Amino acid sequence: MKFYITLLLALSFGAVLGQDLYDINNVTVIELTFEESNWDQIMDQNYSNGNEDRLLASCIVNGEPFDSVGVKYKGNSTYSANNAKNPLNIKLDYTIGSQDYDGFYTLKLSNGDKDPSFVREVLSYEVTRKYMYAPLCNYAKVYINGSYYGLFSSAESINKKFVSERFLSNEDNPLFKCNAISNQYGGSSLAYLGTSQAPYEVSYEIQSDAGWPELMALTDAIENDPSNVEDILDIDRAIWMVAIDNVLVNLDSYISQMVQNYYLFYDDNDRFDCVKWDFNESFGRFGGGPGGPGGGTQVNTYSLDPFYNFTDSSHPLLQLINNNAQYKRMYVAHCKTILEENFADGGYLQRAQAIQAVMQDAHETDPSAFFTFSQAQQNLTETVTSGGGPGPGGGGTVGITELMDARYDFLMSEPEFAATAPSISNLGSAPSIVLANTSVYLTASISDADYAYLGYRDDLADVFAKTQLFDDGNHGDGSAGDGVYGAQISVAASDVQYYIYAENSEAGKFSPVRAEHEFHTLIVGGDVVINEVMASNSSTAEDQDGEFDDWIELFNRTGSSIDLSGYFLTDDENDLNKWQFPSGTSIDANGYLIVWADKDTLQTGLHTNFKLSADGETLILSDGGTEFQRVTFGVQTTDMGYARVPNGTGAFVIQEPTFNANNDNATGISESELAPLEIYPNPTRDFFHISMSDNTGSEFLEIYDLMGNLVHQEQLQRTSRISVSNWSAGTYILRTDIGRVAKLIKQ
DSSP: HHHHEEEEEETTTTTTTOOOOOOOOOOOEEEOOOSSSTTHHHHHHHHHOOOOOOOOEEETTTTTEEEEEEEEESSSSTOTOOOOOEEEEETTTTSSSTTBBBBOOOEEEETTOOOSSHHHHHHHHHTTTTOOOOOEEEEEEEEETTTTEEEEEEEEEOOOHHHHHOOOSSSTTTTOOOOSOGGGGOOSOOOOSSSSHHHHHTTSOOOOOOOOOHHHHHHHHHOOGGGGGGBBBBBBHHHHHHHHHHHHHHSSSTTTTTTOOOOEEEOOOSSSEEEEEOOOOOOOTTOOOOTTTSSOOOGGGGGOOTTTTTTTTTHHHHHHHHHSSHHHHHHHHHHHHHHHHHSSSSSHHHHHHHHHHHHHHHHTTTOOSSHHHHHHHHHHTTTOOSSOOOOOOOOOBOOOHHHHHHHHHHTTTTTHSSOOOOOOEEEEEEEESSTTTEEEEOOOESSSSSSEEEEEEETTTTTEEEEOBBOOOSSSSTTSSSSEEEEEEEEOOOOOEEEEEESSSEEEEEEEEEETTSSSEOOOOSSSEEEEEEOOOOOOOOTSSSSEEEEEEEEOSSSSOOEEOOEEEESOOOOSSSEEEETEEEETTTTTEEEEESSSEEEEEEBSSBOOOTOOOEEEEEESSSSSEEEEEEOOOOTEEEEEESSSTSSEEEESSOSSSGGOOSSSTTTSSOOOEESSSBSSSSSEEEEEEEEESSSEEEETTTTSOEEEEEESEEEEEEEEEOSSSSSEEEEEETSOEEEEEEO
16 A cells, blocks of 8 residues: 555656756656654664664655665764765665666765755756766755655766766676775875785775775875876876866865775776766865865855975875976866866856756655755855755855856966967868778868877777877978877777877876876778667657667768678677678668568568667678678667767767668757757857747757767757857757757857
């Protein structure tokens, strides 16, 4: 009977069945039902005992029921037995291993007791995801035994699912949560603690079955072999992490005396990757300022030294960056990118206000809120000096714009930030059309540089190789000293992902500016290319028997018909002959051809002997011996296409499917249903205006680059002005939450 009661409660509470768990535009609804009436006392006792015991509950998430989930309190300073609302950790698969919500099986909920604005965590994660992998995050309303318990921020758990999907690596590889059990050895500082495992075991929380030798090797390399540290550490990702914490004045992190709140994952390239975690006290909430945590007033944290603790021996990673001139210039370049893209024009305030608007109703009705919603709004711009409502309050929390507007001015006036950086433009290749298994020169116009290199790879899971760029007339770069730099690389059958870094004695510059997290793409392919992939088809297109099978679309880039009789498709690089096109199969001039990937060769037509995996895999087009094209994709979204944009020549982007048609025409709606987005100027260099002539309310806008990376989002009114001056040149896809779509060209 309890199951049906809680299901009815879910419907009455407004849960949306099937809603994305971390949809920032909606508040997730979670209902917990405990058999025990003294559930709070039991979980307090479990927390006090320091054990991992969980209390069983039935649970409904956005209308989807789960039986026998495990619940416990979590948190350090945010937990108190006296709180009316404590942070929660819910394991959906605690007793039933197959239980998950859209693949997510652990829910981590923070109670907001440190943050009057209640946007610090959500906004900080949103900023961070532009530059490195970081958890998704939104809000959740929690009901317990039929009563509204309170509003929480809900951040994606960093676990096997997270690391395997982001880093395309074995989920069982070493994973560490860098929050020390004991500060006896300086916390999770990455200091080398010798060859005994014991000191590491109290300084880091291992989340995998093994990995201590690898972690010890990392700390040894950072302190004792810095010239080879890139063999075991993704240094660019580590620099981004440090830059984010410093710019956002996130002092409950590695950069402060706390040296904590990040994860380390050992990927299939035998390198550790940093992942940011825990932003509830970012934007100056933790205190500090020039004197460090507790050493200054919170309103002075705008002047936190950009090289805070860089010479402190208790922070070996910061020392590593400080002692390598190139790493330090890269760090400044990354800091400037964060500042210019997020804090130069005040757009972050609009974003914070839009986030607050999503959770306003849930906040105002929260019976256990630590601050009023008026204080939440106030804290976006002003210091809040006390709590409002149940709980301890949080006196003296600086306003976010009060801090960040001053911080932007302070940092951009620092000598290292004001130095003239190189300029990188006019990226090109020779030849311009690159065939598989050939060599190509990549070139760029670079000024104000003493040195430049090219980072490149042909697989998302690989490490970027680096080779120097030259302006000597011998590397496809025109004449010596003409400002055009070049380097030659060999390409196989996969598109090449690449970026450029240039520096002088004072400053460095990346292209694109979010490298290595983002990159340019060099398209590699012959006359026929894999143009679109649908790896999770439930309703997009039917085969001749009415079945919704996965499909692969090929495109003929030439003006002549091509016979495919000698071609093969495979999803196994060790078996290039896996599926052969039937004799006589051809593809029309500038035409499309659909192949059904359904492992059903008994059907008439083109049906392969393999299926596609929505978790990601590799497709290869070949003649059975030589690869013509290799396409690797990650986790796919049901009924969304993975398509080249521009059609036939561009990089892959996740968008509405364009079955057997030009990928540039993806809209997802009939043009007659909604008026189009009006964008001007387009193309543009610095900014554009966007308007919706028939709009009477507001719409949520997301802008993606052609790799599917989210670069901007905001709540639109009738008209908006958006700055793009710091975006990389290229094509961007604009979509609103009600289906309007447009393309923007950034010059």
